[in-house]
Amino acid sequence: MPGGARLTPAPEGAWTRHPFLLRLGKLAGLGEGELAALAALLEKERAFGARSVIVHEGDKVGRIHVLSEGWACRYKHLADGRRQITAVLVPGDVMDLDSLRFGRAGETVATITPCAVAALGSAAVRELGLSHPRIGEAMAWLGAVENAALAERNVCLGRRSAREHLAHLLCELQARLAAIGEADESGFALPLTQEQIADIMGLSSIHVSRTFMDLRSEGLIELQRRRLEIRNLRELRRVAGFRPDYLHLEGMRGGEDASGEARAARA
Amino acid sequence: MPGGARLTPAPEGAWTRHPFLLRLGKLAGLGEGELAALAALLEKERAFGARSVIVHEGDKVGRIHVLSEGWACRYKHLADGRRQITAVLVPGDVMDLDSLRFGRAGETVATITPCAVAALGSAAVRELGLSHPRIGEAMAWLGAVENAALAERNVCLGRRSAREHLAHLLCELQARLAAIGEADESGFALPLTQEQIADIMGLSSIHVSRTFMDLRSEGLIELQRRRLEIRNLRELRRVAGFRPDYLHLEGMRGGEDASGEARAARA
DNA sequence: CGGATAGTTGACTACCCTCAAGGTATGTGG
DNA sequence: CCACATACCTTGAGGGTAGTCAACTATCCG
Numbered sequence: 023m024p025g026g027a028r029l030t031p032a033p034e035g036a037w038t039r040h041p042f043l044l045r046l047g048k049l050a051g052l053g054e055g056e057l058a059a060l061a062a063l064l065e066k067e068r069a070f071g072a073r074s075v076i077v078h079e080g081d082k083v084g085r086i087h088v089l090s091e092g093w094a095c096r097y098k099h100l101a102d103g104r105r106q107i108t109a110v111l112v113p114g115d116v117m118d119l120d121s122l123r124f125g126r127a128g129e130t131v132a133t134i135t136p137c138a139v140a141a142l143g144s145a146a147v148r149e150l151g152l153s154h155p156r157i158g159e160a161m162a163w164l165g166a167v168e169n170a171a172l173a174e175r176n177v178c179l180g181r182r183s184a185r186e187h188l189a190h191l192l193c194e195l196q197a198r199l200a201a202i203g204e205a206d207e208s209g210f211a212l213p214l215t216q217e218q219i220a221d222i223m224g225l226s227s228i229h230v231s232r233t234f235m236d237l238r239s240e241g242l243i244e245l246q247r248r249r250l251e252i253r254n255l256r257e258l259r260r261v262a263g264f265r266p267d268y269l270h271l272e273g274m275r276g277g278e279d280a281s282g283e284a285r286a287a288r289a
Numbered sequence: 290m291p292g293g294a295r296l297t298p299a300p301e302g303a304w305t306r307h308p309f310l311l312r313l314g315k316l317a318g319l320g321e322g323e324l325a326a327l328a329a330l331l332e333k334e335r336a337f338g339a340r341s342v343i344v345h346e347g348d349k350v351g352r353i354h355v356l357s358e359g360w361a362c363r364y365k366h367l368a369d370g371r372r373q374i375t376a377v378l379v380p381g382d383v384m385d386l387d388s389l390r391f392g393r394a395g396e397t398v399a400t401i402t403p404c405a406v407a408a409l410g411s412a413a414v415r416e417l418g419l420s421h422p423r424i425g426e427a428m429a430w431l432g433a434v435e436n437a438a439l440a441e442r443n444v445c446l447g448r449r450s451a452r453e454h455l456a457h458l459l460c461e462l463q464a465r466l467a468a469i470g471e472a473d474e475s476g477f478a479l480p481l482t483q484e485q486i487a488d489i490m491g492l493s494s495i496h497v498s499r500t501f502m503d504l505r506s507e508g509l510i511e512l513q514r515r516r517l518e519i520r521n522l523r524e525l526r527r528v529a530g531f532r533p534d535y536l537h538l539e540g541m542r543g544g545e546d547a548s549g550e551a552r553a554a555r556a
Numbered sequence: 557c558g559g560a561t562a563g564t565t566g567a568c569t570a571c572c573c574t575c576a577a578g579g580t581a582t583g584t585g586g
Numbered sequence: 587c588c589a590c591a592t593a594c595c596t597t598g599a600g601g602g603t604a605g606t607c608a609a610c611t612a613t614c615c616g
Contacts, residue, residue, distance in 0.1 A: 123426075152425075158419075162432065228607095484594080494594090495572090
C-alpha cells in the first residue's frame with residue numbers, strides 16, 4: 023500500500039478509476055461504455071481489517087468480490103489445521119471468480135492487510151456478459167489467467183526447490199505489482215509474514231526464514247521494514263526459472279504477434 | 290479402457306455420443322440443438338499412440354482438443370528436465386481449454402495410453418458461445434471446474450503427505466472415472482506408471498512405490514495387472530481427506546439445494 | 557516499558573531423494 | 587518353447603532437504 027492506506031470508500035464519481043476496471047480496460051481492451059456498464063454493477067465498497075475473513079469456504083455467495091486496495095489471499099484448510107494458500111490477491115484482482123459459476127465458495131477468502139473490497143452480483147455479471155459479449159470474454163479470460171497461474175504454482179510446489187520456489191514467488195509478485203504500479207525493478211512493499219509465505223509455498227515458516235537468509239546471503243535480495251529490495255532481478259529470475267508469460271500481463275491481444283518464438287526457443 | 294480399445298474414428302452418425310457431448314449434456318443440461326451445434330464443430334477424430342505429444346508448450350494453436358478415448362495428461366517442463374503433470378485427462382475432458390482464450394498452449398498435452406482425440410476450432414467455439422449463451426456458460430463452467438481441481442491439487446502438493454496425497458489422487462480418479470462409467474467402488478483400470486504418478490505428485494517414482502506398498506500393507510488397496518482394486522473406499526477417502534465436492538460432478542445445477550450444509554459442518 | 561507478533565538460530569528428527577541392485581512381467585525372435 | 591530384451595516395480599543403504607521443538611532476538615505499539 024504505497025503512500026499509506028486510504029480505506030474509506032472512493033467518491034461516487036470515481037468508479038471508473040477502480041483498479042479492477044482499470045485492469046480490464048487495459049488488458050481486455052474494454053471501451054468506455056462497457057466499463058461504465060460494469061461500474062454500474064459495483065456495489066458499495068467495504069473496508070476490512072487485516073486478517074479478516076470475507077468469504078468462508080463452502081458459503082453460498084451470490085456475488086463476486088474485487089479487491090480495491092490492500093493484499094488478500096484465498097486458501098483451503100485441512101481437518102487438522104494445515105492450510106494452503108492458493109492465491110495471493112492484489113488490487114484489481116477478482117477474489118472469488120469461482121462463485122460466479124458455482125454460487126458457492128470453494129475456498130476461504132481473507133485479507134492480509136487492511137483492504138477495501140467491492141462486490142458485484144454474480145447473476146448481474148453473467149447477464150452483462152451475455153448482453154456485452156466483450157465483457158463475457160473478458161471474464162472468461164480472467165478465469166483462464168487464473169488457471170495458468172494455478173498450473174504454474176503446481177510446478178513450483180511439485181518440482182521446484184524451496185530456494186527456486188521462493189525466488190519464483192518473489193518474481194511473480196514483482197511482475198504483478200509492477201503491472202499496477204506498485205513495484206519497480208528494485209523491489210516493492212511486501213506485507214506477507216513468513217508464516218503466510220510458508221502457507222503459500224507448502225513449507226514451514228522456519229524453513230522460509232532459512233531460505234530468505236540463503237537468497238540474502240547471495241546478495242539477490244534484501245529485506246528491511248516490510249520492503250523487499252531486489253538487488254539483481256535478472257539473476258533472481260534465472261534462479262527461479264521465471265518466465266512471466268503465464269501471467270498474461272500483456273492482455274487479451276498480447277503475445278499473438280510473437281509467432282514462432284516458442285519453436286525457435288526449442289530448436 | 291474397458292471392453293478393449295476402439296481407436297478408429299467413430300461412425301459419422303455417432304457424434305452426439307461423443308463422451309465430451311455426453312458430459313456437457315448431462316452436466317450443463319444442454320439440449321439436443323445445442324449439442325448438435327457443438328457436434329457440428331467437431332473435426333475428424335485422430336488416433337494417437339501411447340506417449341505421443343499432441344500439443345507442445347508454447348505452440349500457437351487455433352483449436353482445442355477433446356479426449357474421446359484413452360488417458361492423457363498436461364504437463365510443464367523445467368529447464369533441467371524435471372516435469373510436473375498438472376492434469377490427468379480421461380474421456381470427455383477438454384485437453385487444452387487455455388488455447389480457447391490464448392491461442393497458445395501454456396502446457397504440453399500428451400497421451401498416456403493410445404488415444405482418440407477430436408478437435409474444435411477455437412474461434413468457432415467462441416462464436417458458438419456468443420450465439421448460444423448456454424454453450425458459452427457451459428464452457429466457462431468447465432474452466433471454473435478446472436480451476437477448482439488445480440486449487441485442490443495445490444493443497445495436495447503443498448500440505449498433504451505422500452500417503453495422503455496418493456490416496457487423494459486415487460480417490461479423485463475413482464470419482465471422475467465413475468462419472469463416465471469406467472470405475473465403480475471396487476476399483477478401475479489404472480494405466481499410469483509409477484513414474485507418471487510421481488510427476489503428478491511431485492515425488493520420485495521410488496517413493497511412489499513405497500507409498501503404494503504402505504497403502505497396500507494396510508489393506509486399503511491392491512494392484513494387479515494395471516488394475517487398482519479398492520478394498521475400502523470409505524477408509525481411503527478418510528485417509529486422503531477427500532471430499533468430492535470440488536470436482537463438481539453433479540453439474541451446473543448441482544449442490545445449490547444443499548444450502549446451509551457448510552455452516553452446519555463448521556458448527 | 558511491557559506485551560505481542562515476527563523473525564532467527566540451533567539441535568535433533570523424519571520424510572523423501574539418489575544411487576544401485578535385484579525382481580517381475582510382458583513381448584520378441586530364434 | 588525358450589533366451590533375451592525391455593520396461594516397470596521393489597528393496598536397501600546412505601544422504602540431504604525440510605520439519606519440529608525450543609530458546610532467543612528484534613520490532614512494533616500502546
